[in-house]
Amino acid sequence: TTSETAATEAYELVIVSNRLPVDRVVDESGQASWRPSPGGLVTALQPVMRAEDGVWVGWAGVADEEIEPFEADGINILPVALSEQELQEYYEGFSNDTLWPLYHDVIAQPSYHREWWESYVQVNRRFADAAAGAAAHGAVVWVHDYQLQLVPAMLREVRPDLVIGFFNHIPFPPYGIYSQLPWRRQIIDGLLGADVIGFQRVADAGNFSRAVRRLKGYETRGPIIEVPIDSDDPEAGSHRHVTTNRHGGLVRTVLARAFPISIDAEQYQSLARRPDIRARAAEIREELGNPETIMLGVDRLDYTKGIGHRLKAFGELLRDGRIDVEDVTLVQVASPSRERVETYRQLRDEIELTVGRINGDYATLGHTAVAYLHHGYPREEMVALYLAADVMLVTALRDGMNLVAKEYVATRVDEDGVLVLSEFAGASDELRQALLINPHDIEGLKDTILQAIAMPKRDRVRRMRALRKKVLTNDVARWSASFLDALTRSAHGDHPLQDP
Numbered sequence: 001t002t003s004e005t006a007a008t009e010a011y012e013l014v015i016v017s018n019r020l021p022v023d024r025v026v027d028e029s030g031q032a033s034w035r036p037s038p039g040g041l042v043t044a045l046q047p048v049m050r051a052e053d054g055v056w057v058g059w060a061g062v063a064d065e066e067i068e069p070f071e072a073d074g075i076n077i078l079p080v081a082l083s084e085q086e087l088q089e090y091y092e093g094f095s096n097d098t099l100w101p102l103y104h105d106v107i108a109q110p111s112y113h114r115e116w117w118e119s120y121v122q123v124n125r126r127f128a129d130a131a132a133g134a135a136a137h138g139a140v141v142w143v144h145d146y147q148l149q150l151v152p153a154m155l156r157e158v159r160p161d162l163v164i165g166f167f168n169h170i171p172f173p174p175y176g177i178y179s180q181l182p183w184r185r186q187i188i189d190g191l192l193g194a195d196v197i198g199f200q201r202v203a204d205a206g207n208f209s210r211a212v213r214r215l216k217g218y219e220t221r222g223p224i225i226e227v228p229i230d231s232d233d234p235e236a237g238s239h240r241h242v243t244t245n246r247h248g249g250l251v252r253t254v255l256a257r258a259f260p261i262s263i264d265a266e267q268y269q270s271l272a273r274r275p276d277i278r279a280r281a282a283e284i285r286e287e288l289g290n291p292e293t294i295m296l297g298v299d300r301l302d303y304t305k306g307i308g309h310r311l312k313a314f315g316e317l318l319r320d321g322r323i324d325v326e327d328v329t330l331v332q333v334a335s336p337s338r339e340r341v342e343t344y345r346q347l348r349d350e351i352e353l354t355v356g357r358i359n360g361d362y363a364t365l366g367h368t369a370v371a372y373l374h375h376g377y378p379r380e381e382m383v384a385l386y387l388a389a390d391v392m393l394v395t396a397l398r399d400g401m402n403l404v405a406k407e408y409v410a411t412r413v414d415e416d417g418v419l420v421l422s423e424f425a426g427a428s429d430e431l432r433q434a435l436l437i438n439p440h441d442i443e444g445l446k447d448t449i450l451q452a453i454a455m456p457k458r459d460r461v462r463r464m465r466a467l468r469k470k471v472l473t474n475d476v477a478r479w480s481a482s483f484l485d486a487l488t489r490s491a492h493g494d495h496p497l498q499d500p
């Protein structure tokens with residue numbers, strides 16, 4: 001699937017993300033090649049990239065290696081190199097130990113280190129330079145996520161001809177939390193280099209606008225932010241959407257609004273209909289000893305996901321005899337994540353201690369209480385698990401969207417199954433027919449779990465139907481199309497405030 005053709009032309013569409021959507025695979029003869037990694041973003045963008053002559057700029061996942069541009073399955077790939085030290089400072093440090101906890105309501109304490117910030121600036125510059133070098137005149141550049149928030153302004157500075165979009169996959173925190181960041185103004189300036197800034201929730205866009213007003217004093221009108229331009233600036237005329245504001249000053253307008261991300265729903269549906277996967281779902285139930293109720297959690301092992309809160313509620317229900325280990329099994333897939341960051345190591349220890357205690361106290365030889373799996377699985381196995389699960393538990397303390405919730409819904413072609421969903425996950429804005437919970441309220445969570453277990457079939461179907469309608473209509477193709485549409489329209493001086 002890999003060819004050696006160098007991707008060195010000028011492209012009309014440039015996608016920029018920290019990680020490239022490819023994984024290195026080594027065959028029996030030791031020959032290495034690249035295979036597209038099966039994520040929703042790639043699936044959504046692949047057709048657009050092919051049609052538009054696009055390129056994807058990002059890190060290939062291996063430190064200290066310069067990799068030439070290549071093509072994998074019709075996607076042109078332009079790798080950006082990271083050294084081992086940059087991996088530690090820009091990625092594990094500033095991205096995952098400063099921004100990640102800060103943007104998720106400081107569930108864990110963020111670390112602030114000036115060397116990490118310097119590395120973040122340096123690496124963002126490298127990504128911006130790579131994108132600038134690959135983009136054709138007037139091209140559309142779409143930058144993704146919190147690791148690259150300085151890229152939009154860095155790009156605009158060298159290439160004012162470009163149409164620049166940014167999408168934040170994680171929450172944007174309330175001002176009282178955001179304002180902790182020692183580099184809070186630089187990040188805002190970085191993002192405001194974009195023409196369109198997308199967020200998961202309306203509330204995230206609101207938090208961002210407020211930070212802009214508080215830190216920069218710029219005016220906002222609904223989702224439009226007015227960024228003043230210095231009229232002496234010889235480049236002033238080259239900016240897009242330059243208008244005069246109500247004080248007679250020259251401003252550039254930036255659109256900041258919600259574009260809730262989704263999944264390739266059709267793909268989950270067709271996997272759910274495959275006979276081998278349906279058979280595997282039945283086999284999973286068998287292997288668990290045919291409990292009446294299978295509950296499921298699927299998360300990266302991350303402190304934002306509320307895995308501990310879920311286990312606490314489950315353990316107490318067993319303790320209080322409100323559920324019986326013979327009847328109910330909780331399957332928890334916790335896929336390994338960020339294992340070199342200390343907070344994540346501690347989290348793993350805590351979760352595994354809790355699982356061990358619950359199983360030690362309540363499991364029998366024939367029935368596990370918590371089937372805990374610290375592995376990543378192929379998508380087919382995930383779909384079989386979703387099909388086997390009577391109750392899906394999404395108890396995130398803070399989550400940009402949470403795709404797992406949408407995947408569960410898309411998988412349930414049988415219109416059965418109950419979704420328990422945290423209000424703190426972006427998905428709860430759309431998935432109103434789930435059983436919505438506050439994961440901090442352990443008593444409420446316990447009651448809702450019991451309600452889910454006992455819900456009559458009629459009610460399950462009614463809710464699942466409504467949820468499926470949402471997820472099947474608003475899939476990832478629609479999401480990327482609406483973002484790119486907003487960007488293209490912005491290139492013509494038109495800011496769409498809402499979806500058509």
Ligand code: GDG
Binds near residue numbers: 377
């Ligand atoms: C960030 C934001 C936002 C997990 N374990 C396995 C596996 N997964 C897949 C899931 C799902 C994806 O990983 C996780 O996506 P989430 O949305 O649930 O969470 P984050 O990883 O935190 O993603 C989030 C998202 O970006 C998109 O904008 O929704 O809020 O935090 O697709 O299925 N997949 C396989 N094996 C596993 O073991 N194959």
